[in-house]
Amino acid sequence: MNGQERVIAYRSADSFAFFYGICSSDDDTRSLALNGICEVFNRWLDGYGSPPGGRSIDVMCGSEYTCSSDPRIFIREQLPDLLRLSIDCPFSDVRERCSEILSDLQVSRFSVRGS
Numbered sequence: 001m002n003g004q005e006r007v008i009a010y011r012s013a014d015s016f017a018f019f020y021g022i023c024s025s026d027d028d029t030r031s032l033a034l035n036g037i038c039e040v041f042n043r044w045l046d047g048y049g050s051p052p053g054g055r056s057i058d059v060m061c062g063s064e065y066t067c068s069s070d071p072r073i074f075i076r077e078q079l080p081d082l083l084r085l086s087i088d089c090p091f092s093d094v095r096e097r098c099s100e101i102l103s104d105l106q107v108s109r110f111s112v113r114g115s
Contacts (some may be wrong), residue, residue: 011077019081022094034097041078041101044071045108075110 021033086098 015077018078019085022085022089022091027093030091030093034094038097038101041075041104044075045104045110072110075105079105 019033019037021036022030024030024033082098082101086095086102089095089098
């Protein structure tokens with residue numbers, strides 16, 4: 001691999017469940033979940049490591065992950081799911097909001113590889 005090791009990060013159950021609320025067929029439940037997800041991404045983009053609700057950084061990254069205060073870890077972890085949902089989700093509101101988050105990431109010049 002051109003002298004670079006590929007690092008596969010451990011994802012916790014909480015990490016996989018991050019987008020769980022938007023699977024609801026209820027519009028109000030989905031809207032609340034989308035607002036929460038947008039808020040978390042905004043906090044991560046602004047440099048805050050812990051998601052709202054008092055959940056610690058360690059909960060999102062799992063015990064085998066070496067956590068730092070760098071929220072880009074969490075953004076990188078959620079990018080594949082975010083991209084998939086922006087294209088393939090059966091709910092148009094979810095596709096639109098996920099696309100908006102991706103646009104915000106692009107505008108903020110978020111780099112998957114770090115600064």
